[in-house]
Amino acid sequence: MVNTMPVGGIARDGEAREPADLVVRNGRVHTGDPARPTASVVAVRDGRITLVGDDQDLPSHVGPGTRVVDALNRRVVPGLNDSHLHVIRGGLNYLLELRWDGVPSLRTALWMLREQAKRTPEGQWVRVVGGWTGEQFAERRLPTVSELNAAAPDTPVFVLHLYQSAILNRAAVRAVGFSRDSVAPPGGEIVRGHSGEPTGVLLAAPAAGLLYSTLAKGPSLAEEQQLGSTRHFLHELNRFGLTSAIDAGGGFQNFPENYAAVLKLAERGELTLRIAYHLFPQAAGQELDDLRRWTATTRPGDGDEWLRLNGAGENLAWSPADYENFTEPRPLRPNQADGELEAAVRLLLDSGWGFRLHATYDETIRANLDVFERIAADGGFPRGVPWFFDHAETVSPAGLDRIAALGGALSVQNRMMFQGSAFSERYGPSAAADAPPIRRMLERGLLVAAGTDATRVSSYNPWLSLEWLVRGRTVGGRLLAAEENRVDRATALRMYTAAGARLSGEGELKGVLREGCYGDLAVLSEDFFTVPEEDISHIESLLTVVGGRIVYAAGEFEGLAVPLHTIEPSWSPVAFYGGFHRTPPPGGSDGVRQGRAVAEAAAESEEHRQWRITRGFAPDNAPAHEIFDACFVL
Numbered sequence: 001m002v003n004t005m006p007v008g009g010i011a012r013d014g015e016a017r018e019p020a021d022l023v024v025r026n027g028r029v030h031t032g033d034p035a036r037p038t039a040s041v042v043a044v045r046d047g048r049i050t051l052v053g054d055d056q057d058l059p060s061h062v063g064p065g066t067r068v069v070d071a072l073n074r075r076v077v078p079g080l081n082d083s084h085l086h087v088i089r090g091g092l093n094y095l096l097e098l099r100w101d102g103v104p105s106l107r108t109a110l111w112m113l114r115e116q117a118k119r120t121p122e123g124q125w126v127r128v129v130g131g132w133t134g135e136q137f138a139e140r141r142l143p144t145v146s147e148l149n150a151a152a153p154d155t156p157v158f159v160l161h162l163y164q165s166a167i168l169n170r171a172a173v174r175a176v177g178f179s180r181d182s183v184a185p186p187g188g189e190i191v192r193g194h195s196g197e198p199t200g201v202l203l204a205a206p207a208a209g210l211l212y213s214t215l216a217k218g219p220s221l222a223e224e225q226q227l228g229s230t231r232h233f234l235h236e237l238n239r240f241g242l243t244s245a246i247d248a249g250g251g252f253q254n255f256p257e258n259y260a261a262v263l264k265l266a267e268r269g270e271l272t273l274r275i276a277y278h279l280f281p282q283a284a285g286q287e288l289d290d291l292r293r294w295t296a297t298t299r300p301g302d303g304d305e306w307l308r309l310n311g312a313g314e315n316l317a318w319s320p321a322d323y324e325n326f327t328e329p330r331p332l333r334p335n336q337a338d339g340e341l342e343a344a345v346r347l348l349l350d351s352g353w354g355f356r357l358h359a360t361y362d363e364t365i366r367a368n369l370d371v372f373e374r375i376a377a378d379g380g381f382p383r384g385v386p387w388f389f390d391h392a393e394t395v396s397p398a399g400l401d402r403i404a405a406l407g408g409a410l411s412v413q414n415r416m417m418f419q420g421s422a423f424s425e426r427y428g429p430s431a432a433a434d435a436p437p438i439r440r441m442l443e444r445g446l447l448v449a450a451g452t453d454a455t456r457v458s459s460y461n462p463w464l465s466l467e468w469l470v471r472g473r474t475v476g477g478r479l480l481a482a483e484e485n486r487v488d489r490a491t492a493l494r495m496y497t498a499a500g501a502r503l504s505g506e507g508e509l510k511g512v513l514r515e516g517c518y519g520d521l522a523v524l525s526e527d528f529f530t531v532p533e534e535d536i537s538h539i540e541s542l543l544t545v546v547g548g549r550i551v552y553a554a555g556e557f558e559g560l561a562v563p564l565h566t567i568e569p570s571w572s573p574v575a576f577y578g579g580f581h582r583t584p585p586p587g588g589s590d591g592v593r594q595g596r597a598v599a600e601a602a603a604e605s606e607e608h609r610q611w612r613i614t615r616g617f618a619p620d621n622a623p624a625h626e627i628f629d630a631c632f633v634l
């Protein structure tokens with residue numbers, strides 16, 4: 001069919017047209033564009049969409065140089081956009097991290113850790129940093145220090161659990177130099193045993209600073225490896241159909257030093273994800289100096305369609321409150337930081353900068369709004385400046401009205417999917433049913449974009465967040481969100497595409513499939529609109545296209561994407577396990593369920609064999625554990 005097409009065809013309207021670079025045809029395309037909601041063909045030339053239509057529109061778009069991909073009647077959606085992702089920091093560390101994201105049992109998680117410790121060279125650590133919680137495991141619990149010691153007797157192991165705790169094995173306690181005399185920073189706790197020695201457990205009580213500063217004592221990747229690590233992380237995001245993200249800055253994310261890897265990839269034209277980033281002042285007391293320097297030298301919108309500045313935040317002034325550790329009481333908010341916040345916001349607005357601001361609790365949001373309204377009262381808060389709150393789990397209806405009055409927006413994440421059980425136990429199921437109050441936000445006409453807040457708490461997998469928006473349950477399956485606070489699938493997808501595009505001022509350019517927009521799309525493994533709700537989190541992309549470039553291809557499309565560079569260092573956990581752990585969807589066939597049961601049974605019997613070996617009841621000469629474990633992990 002392709003060969004019979006006229007070269008540089010004549011459109012039906014009679015105009016000559018250059019052929020497309022890429023055509024995806026035979027797809028069930030959900031465009032997100034109300035003017036044309038469905039189609040079967042998308043054509044892209046020079047990075048922009050030139051056609052959203054049907055097969056009969058094709059002839060004028062296909063030439064000898066056009067790559068035509070048959071989507072095999074699969075669902076095609078606009079590329080996803082995570083509006084709150086610590087993608088730059090995540091990229092610098094990705095190849096150093098063992099990801100437990102999606103791993104179904106603690107047994108498997110510990111097996112991965114044990115094998116990884118064996119291949120980790122001296123001086124390096126094994127670290128598990130976010131993206132998981134004990135509730136996702138069949139065992140429904142966290143690992144213990146003694147399990148980490150058994151899995152890794154000599155290699156330092158650091159396991160970060162949400163904003164709540166870190167678990168270190170003995171070798172890690174030694175490596176970071178904790179002793180009976182160590183003093184935790186305010187808001188942190190080094191748990192001690194009877195002897196007064198640290199046990200290996202660190203608590204955010206309620207501040208997570210101790211966890212992050214301890215993690216920062218570990219080795220980092222060399223500069224060239226950070227570049228490769230970023231490339232692999234972006235590819236891992238492409239695996240789930242993500243084509244854009246708005247970076248939220250983050251602690252230990254210094255500008256410009258820690259932006260070198262993405263800047264270099266952008267310069268070389270090698271980014272596979274569009275990134276709009278925010279600048280986040282790092283040092284308490286120095287926020288205004290940082291913001292003054294930045295506003296004097298750069299402007300929001302600087303950069304290009306791949307990497308651009310989008311304002312300040314998610315932190316503007318360090319304030320000792322709003323810790324999102326739901327196992328601890330809600331912090332009483334001192335307002336000594338309000339003066340600094342006011343100075344920061346005035347400076348930003350006077351310089352024409354938008355911003356985002358981290359706020360979990362209504363108390364924080366109300367105090368921040370007091371500051372904004374004070375500025376607005378002297379005419380210093382111009383309408384039309386892009387600004388938004390991040391998180392907003394407990395924002396009140398009155399708070400939402402005030403946000404709307406100041407022209408603000410919201411960015412919500414599936415943190416409750418990971419922390420919702422702790423939240424529900426502290427504040428009760430009726431508070432959890434409404435956290436965050438997404439429907440109330442939407443009813444007011446507020447712009448609400450979705451995301452994950454990965455990588456240190458939630459997983460970066462957008463389909464978990466999409467499932468949570470629709471289904472309202474934790475990763476352990478616990479129902480949190482009331483029916484009236486859940487959204488339909490099309491709304492969820494819009495929050496993950498068009499809404500994010502608007503937060504970075506690119507609403508006319510991406511988030512929908514329409515002529516003139518960027519050629520960013522994903523062909524999905526399963527139809528998001530028809531799979532059982534509990535299977536949404538198992539969707540992946542089989543073909544991800546950014547700006548008309550195929551950046552990820554799997555399944556029937558394997559081989560269409562440019563191959564990735566080899567993983568350096570070669571002992572990286574990603575070289576052995578990849579990133580997010582793939583498991584069969586629960587709504588899958590009986591055969592899949594049976595296979596899983598057999599694998600679990602094999603693992604049980606292997607556990608029993610190990611128990612016998614350690615007590616001298618069985619010889620330790622068979623390599624059986626290698627075989628057993630591998631079969632249930634792969």
Ligand SMILES: [Zn+2]
Pocket residue numbers: 314358359390391
């Ligand atoms: Zn935040």
